[in-house]
Amino acid sequence: MTEPRLTDGELPALFRTADTASLRGQRVYIRATKIRLSLAVAAAVFAAVSVRLGDRWDLAALAVACAFIATLMVELWLLTRNPERDWYDGRAFAESIKTLSWRYSVGAAPFAFASPDTEAERQFIHEVQKLITEAPADSLVISNPVRVTEQMHALRRSDLALRRHAYLESRIQDQLNWYSSKAKFNSGRARGWRLALISIEGTGIIVALLKAGGVISFDLPGVLAALLGAGSAWFAVRQYEALARAYKFAANDLSTVYARLQSVEEEDAWAHESADAEEAISREHTMWRASRGAPHV
Template sequence: MSDTNMGIPELTEGDFPGAFQAADENAKTSQFVHFLLLAIYLATLITGSILQELFELDHPKFVSFFIFLVSSSSLCALYFLRYDEKWYYGRAAAESVKTRTWRWMMSSDPYNGVSEDLDYEFIEDVSEILINDKEKAVIENTRHCDKPMISEKMKEIRQLELNEKINIYRNQRIRDQLLYYQRAGKKHRNLARFWFFIAALINIIAILSVNSPENWIINNAVPISVLSTLAGCTFTWLQAKRYRELSISYSFTAQEIGIAHSKILSIKTPEEFSNFVVSTESAFSREHTQWAARKLN
């Protein structure tokens, strides 16, 4: 990103509207809590299965009660608190605000012009995003309420010349998204393979255990009930994470962004740039909307 070091402002997430930072923070927190609760629930199932085999009916009742209590509590929290929905809606809201912010900074439709009314229109658009997501509780903290909707860095970028805006958009938006989706696609592809290997290994051990003579080590190493629980928990984790599905989606999106990264070099006029930004941001927004829809379904 050497282009951005020659007097061109470097944009950070702290320069985006407070609404973005609040929704982004909520999404990250909700995602962490959701998978933490799921991991606790699955861990209690595995632990209970192992204890049952090790101690049969001889282990203290309070141990069983504690495991059952933790398991039930985490399951109820998953179902009733719906951190997964808060995560999905929070991410969609954050990306919608970010999309609007980039369109405003790049002076693209509907914010092309020099009228101060466009600032008000931008703030109204961001407010509408928050109002639409209010019932979904995507923002539950007030940490970023004092931050402006339009930061000084945003204003500075909006006042730049066309070629400088093109440089910023190419390096700090398109390239940033391209690298993100490339890394995310590779990461999820590797994780999909890893968890598939784990699931396959558990099933192979289970098959060998069922069909092996009683005096074989593998038959006495891990009980069938524990293997069944492990297999079920692994499958549940794979279904929740959707590694393979997301790796395909991220890789496809990276290809689309790569095309946009090349097209921007041929832009000559403000009108062409405005149309390009609208088209590109619509593609980004569509990807996040489809992502949320896939998750919710």
Template structure:
């Protein structure tokens, strides 16, 4: 039975960076979501305050509108100055780099093939932690040694066993993850694209109706326009289409690399194979970072 390596078997730096990145991502996305929703809510409140006749109701709605706009402005200020986006990217980069280093060490790949491989690995891990660019505070729930028992066990096996473990626990697992994410992002991209188109068409229909009947309230168009702009903003924030394409491309590339495993006959060839596979995985992540920060 082939040993299965999970993320729990990776060094603590990976687990801590991963948890930090997910937390920063969640906060950043939630703040962005609230800002977009408040923009829609503001336009709806503005519309209602013009349609309703009661003075007291109008004033109440306008008071709520002021409150909503104040919160939205505050959230925008927090989003701009919190640096959550940068923390998300930097921590994710540290986590993925720690995972790559750990797998290279486990499988005896270059530059950790020599007798000093462990010392070199610990030095690289320490350097990665120093250059992470974010203050990742150790968490007792995710604390793990730099070299876990299963990492040492994998490193002690022969090249063929290491290759099989790498294929099942790293390469094919990652390939399946990319495949699922590609499908999910492509579906979400289509879903939000049609929401934007629908809202824009409704706004266009209302604009034509306003030409035919100038007595109609113009605020309806504002609500639809704001909703369409917010939906498009969400589409741009999540980058469903570009992520779907990138994940699909990487998933196909990893399938090809998996087929080349049969050509590995010794430790040196295994090292070259691991480096090639890890470069493919790292390339996707590096491109993701570059697209987000440009």
């Protein structure tokens, strides 16, 4: 007999809808941010040169104007489309669906086994409907009915030992691996970007002195200043250092949760401890949203 498990593909369709919307919003927002910053650097490069067309027109200056117009258009598009909101709201909704699904499937509070399955299922649907009601009206287009999947039913019908194993391996260990890998990734990116920014600053000092001494006439210091500003803005948007710290904290927290859950043998204790584990996972996501200035949902 195959051991019961629960993957992201076996969660309610609402999870995939929200997850897809969030990932799409993230991709669009990051791409638009890259375009904005690249245009700012391009404007600085064109501003540092002069390409005359006759006695009147400076093509480089026109290129600067075009870069600013393009930047303005991107800014206005971001203001009206707001993909950042889709990113945050979609992620909040997806993670809320995921935690409710795991709570129901393994018998965590408030879906403990003291209640009949039919009542627990009604409560699950009610909790999901509350999430839909509280979500911004235009943030998600929901086309699938709210339902408990067959795999969720199968896992809930399993005995405590099987549910505990599935939860520890497919939920806690999976999240622990994800947080650990993301912590390492963000730590490496933070160090790399710090070194890159320091290199730009050092180069800027040298070229500024060379320009002051008349060795170079091209406004390379201005270009480097724009590049430094763009790099600093990107570093702030990605928040590598803050994310590395948050993910390390979450990984350490979940390693403790994993050890504690292994020894739980009673249903009442399991309902309480597994619910606490879901709270620990939710805390990290709340911190992630707060670090980006997003309102709590």
